[in-house]
Amino acid sequence: MTTPDGYTAADRYAARVDAVLAQRNRLRGPPPPGDRRAGCPADHPLMRADPRRRLDPNLAVVASYIEADDVLIDVGGGAGRISLPLALRCREVINVEPSPTMALGFRRNAAGAGITNTRIIDGEWPTVDSPAGSVALVNHVTYMTREIVPFIKKLEQAGRRRVLITVNSVPGPSFQRVLYQLVHGEAEEIVPGHVELINVIWELGILPDIRVLPQPTVPFTPAPGRDAAIAGAIARFPGEQWGWWDLGSDLEDRLRSILEERFDELFIAGTDGFIPRYVAPGREILITWEPAVEG
């Protein structure tokens, strides 16, 4: 379905990803070979999360869609921050995850919690050969997926009973756009978020429910001091546009000097410490539907 400008929503989605990648390649260089998440610290919240923790309000909404007999396909499930708690509530979790670092974290987190009804398939969605399940789950994975239509169509095959996708508004890989502009001297190309994704889903004739999840996104914990706030900002900066590799000394120096010079503009001091003012974390959004039964 083309729009008055002659482009489909899928065209616009791909163009957004292309613009982000072109800018990232120009300003950060190409990604180094190997595991893109290799540098993720073992104590990072993406790597370490207790599967038996009390569900936060957002995860509780996701969990409300899971039934005891479900086989859950977690697409890009990382170290199981979301799907391992769900494994305690369903028959099996299959994590399709291309990063060996994340896969190792998933196995460790599962073993540490005594969870045995999980397995990992090494591969990229949608080219991976994955079994079908009853629910397909995708958490904050779609922001850089250029070929979004085959990605969604394969979700419908994998999650025959339900598809669940979460994204954030504002998208996580574009949280730091204000700082990005200060550092790079140009506006950041923003990854496709809920607007672009939902328009593609509608274009495919799918009518999902869209739920703004109850707990506002809290992306960063407050830093106890000025130095820690700056160090945290430097550590997080590669997450922008998912350029997770080393910043290099020039870029890191430039970033550090901006953070030092503009500290009072860029950070706010609260009772728990310093929080970046330049991040508007927004809300997490759940997009979910029951795929049409074929045949």
Next chain:
Amino acid sequence: MGAGFKSNAALGGVGNARVVEGDWIQVDPPLGTIALVNHVTYLTREIVPFIRKLERVGARRFLITVNDPPPPSWQRVLFQLVHGEAEVVVPGHVELVNVLWELGILPDFRVLPLHAARPLVPAPTREAAIAARVAGFGGDQWALWPLKPDLEQRLRAVLESRFGDLFTSGPEGFVPRFITPGREILITWEPEP
């Protein structure tokens, strides 16, 4: 419609309802806690002030329902057969929600459980099926006034000559094949604190 509202309220013994006569954009409405809009937005050209005004009167929550596909474009297949051109389709949920996003509003979007806004009632006979479609044809693009005689003749001729293509017969009667009632959608949000 205002008279119908009052009459239905009286019929149901509802005493806590009143009517303010006027068009939404022009009227001076009282403040409430909830603003509700059911299947009204399809031909609202100035949608931004329409929504902004909703935000002024609904202190706690906003509720908008639309249908996918929009009812004023349900008969687009028949429209094309009768007029010889594709119907320009009214804005529906896609256009409306994109406007809300553009305004910085992040609504919930719920597909309601009971199919379409208005069920299609089967007609008991071929003649009744044709009569119902002639009577309902003006609903497309909300041209709710009587059809001119030449248009009505053309419509009737299309319905008669293509009856087998256009209607399906079930145990309860004839239902138009050219209408896909789809689903009713609730779009809802709370004002920013």
